[in-house]
Amino acid sequence: MPDVEMKTEDAKQAAKKEDKEKPTPIIVTPVVEIKSNAVLIERAVSTLEPRFTLRVLRSLxxxxxxxxxxVLRDxxxxxxxxxxxxxxxxxxxIPVASAEVSSMDIDASSVPASKLSSSxxxxxxxVYLRLLILHHLLTxxxxxxRAKELAQETISNIQRLNRRSMDPIAAxxxxxxxxxxxxxxxxxxxxxxxxxxxxxASLRHDDETQASLINRLLRSYIQYNLYDQADKLVSKTNFPASASNSQYARYHYYIGRIKAVKLDYTVAHTNLQQSIRRAPQPRVAPGFxxxxxxxxxxxxxLMGDIPDRSLFRHPVLERSLEPYFNIVKTVRTGSLSQFQATLHKHAAAFETDRTYTLVARLRQNVIKTGIRRLSLSYARISLRDICVKLHLDSEExxxxxxxxxxxxxxIEGRIVHDKGWMECGAQKSTYGPEVSEMFAKRIGYCLELHNESVKAxxxxMNAHRKELADAEDAREREKELVKEIAEGELDDDDGLGGGPGPEF
Amino acid sequence: MSTLLSRLHSDVTRTFSSSNLQKCGEHLSKAKLALIESDLIFPSVHKKVEELVAARDILEIGAFWSIRTKDVPSFDRYFSQLQTFYNDLSSVLPPSQREYPIRGLNLIRLLTQNRIADFHTTLESLPLPAEKLVTNPYIQHPVNLELWLMEGSYSKVWNAREEAPAEEYKFFVDSLMGTIRQIASCEEAAYHVLPLKDAATLLFFRTQSEVLNFAQERNWQIDIAAGQIVFPHKSEEDMEIPREKLIANDLVYARELEQIV
Incomplete structure (x- = not known):
């Protein structure tokens, strides 16, 4: 909605260009696209509007x-x-491939002088072109x-230039x-x-770069299992609030992982949920x-909840989540032996996802679920039976x-030691302060969403002037109207025999 | 390698293997001074390999020595000094025989102090693939202990105390039992009455007086005549309505809605 509005005055041309590009994306050669991107970046710098740069980077x-x-050379x-x-x-x-050298020479000499300014x-x-070359080298x-040398040179360039308009590209x-x-x-x-x-970056208030770098560091720590350092980094830095959505998604994801390892499941859960909400469309970035x-x-x-069944039917997730689906099934049924078998069967998959140790922690949840099911279905059950049903080693x-x-x-209940059984208490009533807490949380979320979207x-620019003028006009008209009415009334009053006109 | 360092190294090794703890401690403090002087206590990669190995040896013996003299804070210090050798210099140095026993001891120490989150962080940062975690005896032991502690199979923990993979592990068993008793005192919630005799078995006490002491610490009521512990059970307390919180919430909603409309 706001996107449409902002394309009013100076952005009109760009919008037109985009419209032209959109319906026939195949015809636009990469060279043309890079060139139009360069123009956009120029405009972003001259108008101090980072929006154009961001648009360029979106197509990256x-x-x-x-x-x-x-393509790059051209x-x-x-x-x-x-x-x-x-x-x-x-x-x-740009790496030189022998076959292309001759053709490139011709291109280089024939094309440029035609329309570009001399500076x-x-x-x-x-820097944008360097970024493209770097990505190309990495293929x-x-x-x-070579890529590493280029990377180092580019970084030192960026830091020497120290331009705020460069921040999004630098990130x-x-x-x-x-x-x-x-x-x-x-x-x-x-x-x-x-x-x-x-x-x-944090000294220069370079939020984009800072956000990107914090994520780089977290990733590097987690890659080497240095969760302690990662946790300290998180607690010592402030993630810039103006960071882009994709950086936020990553940041939440890393925090979720750190907190999960540190057994802080509630925080991990909120962060992962945020990450999912902020992540790009599943089809665009299926890996993430x-x-x-x-x-x-x-x-x-691990929190004792069972994930939604529909999650596992999602077309992007279905295949890759299969091992997890099997684990969920065993946790749901509360069968220890099945759980161990599934864990063993998919060990390699969990290992590559780096979730193995987390999944292994589920063992106690399997037992808890089992006990819970028993406590729901029996009012009184002997320890011996619990032992048999849950495949435990001994009554003790x-x-x-x-x-x-x-x-x-x-569970709610108590053990009667003499008789060797467990008595299950009545279920707690579900209405209490927790309900209002849950509501408070949800309402808070909605209100925040509303406020955020208002802010966004x-x-x-300057459109309000026109509106002001309009308002001025409107006021004029109103005054006239009032006057007319007043006069009319005066007339009426006159007809009625005179008197002081109404005061405005 | 300086002659002083090599002499101290052999001194420490000798006194430690003859389990002369007092002498070993004296040599250790001298050796540590020597390490600091030759800049080996926080070493860099540029030191000679044999010097680094000697330094690591001395610190490892120091860690074991601290356990044998029952000095946990000292073990802590030695372990953090060893971290550099195990993590940052692992590409330079030949692997140490004592590395995993010491890492395992550190894990158990975290368990006995009930620092479960740290336990898991340390476990994740071990340079081992996951399936090795259950095959390496020194690591498997603490991992199993944690598993049993968490699911509540305390008797397995109790029985495992004899299966410790190294002599030093047994030192921690006693303090571990202390931790277990703290956790195991589910009795308050799970029982209404419990015979004294059974309480002793449940809490792994050998004599009745130990049970009585423990019960006094936790303010349990003991009915000596009937020979049982009675747990005062709070009746379903009236649900307190958090008035102030509710009012505060409602005011916030009112204000926010005002802004919207």
Whole structure:
């Protein structure tokens, strides 16, 4: 809705271009797209409107897949004037494939002079092109070392220039840097660099970069199982509130994972839920969607809840969640032996998802569910029977386990030791302060949503002046009307024999 | 490697293997000084490998020595010093025989202090694939203990005290039983009356007087004549309505709605 409104005045051209591009996306060559993006970035810098840059970056994922050496080279040559030094540096980074060299030379000499101005575009465009080249280098394994050099040079460029209009692009560059180090298997070595950059970013109030870097660091810690450090980082930093949705989604996901390991399931659950809500559409980013759901399901189980059945029918999730579905089934039936078998069967899958230790913790939940089911269906059951039904090792164990379940509030009841049985109390009534608490939580959420969306609304610049003028007009008209009425009334009054007119 | 360090290293090893704890402690404090002087206590990768190994050896013996002298805070210190060797220098140094016993001891220490969250964080950060966790005897032991503690199979914990994979593990059993009794005192919630005799078995006490002491600590009522413990059971207390909270909530809603409409 606000998006439509803002395309009124100066953005009209861009909107038109987009409209033209949308219906026939196949015809637009990547070169043209890069060029139009460069124009958009220029406009973003000159009008101080980060919106245009963000629009450019939104197309990054799709554009990335269509890059090749020639495309990049053509784009660079066309954007920069002929004798620009930046151009030669950029071209130097693009790998040379022998077959294309000749054709490229012709392109470079013939095209550029035609329509471009003689000066270099803004540095943001250079960084954007560097970002594209970096992503392109990462597609082939042989170029990793070159990619790393490029990454380092780009980063030092960004930090030297220190331009706020560059922040959104810089945040994406950091992501590419992380990928570079991760693919070359040196993620741990990049950490000092990230930490230093994070400090700088927070000093410069560079929110985009800061958000991106915090996520980079969390990922790097979690990759190496350094949950303690990750937790400390979270508690010592403030995640910038203006960060983009996708950064928020990642951030919540990482916090969810950290808290799940630290047994703080409630916090983990809220964070994972937030992450799912903020995540891009399942079809756009299926990997992330699946990864978050895996942890979400395990945490939900650990909290003693059973996830929704419909979740496992979701087309994107169905296949990848199959092991988890089986686990949910065993937890639901409360059968220990089945649980162990399923855990064993899917061990490799859990291992790759890095949820194995979390799933293994579910064992006690299986027992709890079992006891709970028994306590619901029996008013009085002997410990011996509990032992048989839940496949426990001894009656003694059963007594302790039931005792613990009662203490933890899983079931209501008591043990009669002399007789060796468990008596189950009546179910707690479900109406109480908890209900109002739940309502308070939900209402709070709705109100916050409303307030957030009010804040998120955008209006075209200076449009209020026109409205003001309108308002002024309206007021004039009203005055006239009032006057007329007053006069009319006066007339009436006159007719009625005179008197003081009504005062306004 | 400096001659002083190598001499101290052999001193420490010798006195430790002959289990002369007092002498060993004296040598250890000298060795630690030497380590600090030669900058090995927080080492960097650039040190010679044999120096690092000697330093690690001394610290490992120190960790075991602390357990044998029943000094848990000292074990804590040694363990945190060893972390550098185990985590950051693992690519440089040959693996140590004592690494997993010490890591396992640290896990049990966390259990006895009831720091379950730390226990799991430490477990996650072990450089082992998940299936190895259950095959490595030193790690498996604390992992099983935690499992049993959490599900409430206390008798299994009690029985496992004899199956400790290393001598030092047994030191923790007593304090672990203390932890268990704290957790195991579900009695208050789960029973109305409990015969003294059975309470002793349930709480792993050997004599009745121990039970009586424990019961006094927790303010249980003891009916000596009937030979049983009575747990005062709170009757269903009246549901307190959190008035102030409700009023505060309602006021917030009113204000927010005012803003919307």
């Amino acid at each position: 994922a799709a554009l990335r897949k269509r890059l090749d050496n020639k 784009a660079v040559s066309e954007i920069y004037p002929k004798d620009s030094s930046t151009k030669s540096t950029l071209l130097g980074w 270099d575009p803004v540095p943001e465009v250079e 082939s394994q042989n170029n990793y070392t 994406k560059v950091w992501y590419a840097v992380e990928r570079t180090y991760e693919l070359s298997g040196e993620l741990a070595e990049a950490r000092p660099m990230f930490l230093a950059a994070q400090r700088t 969607y699946q990864a978050v759901h895996k942890f979400f399901i395990v945490v939900e189980l 164990d059963a007594e302790y386990i039931v005792g613990k379940a009662i203490r933890d509030g899983v 609304m955008r209006y075209p």
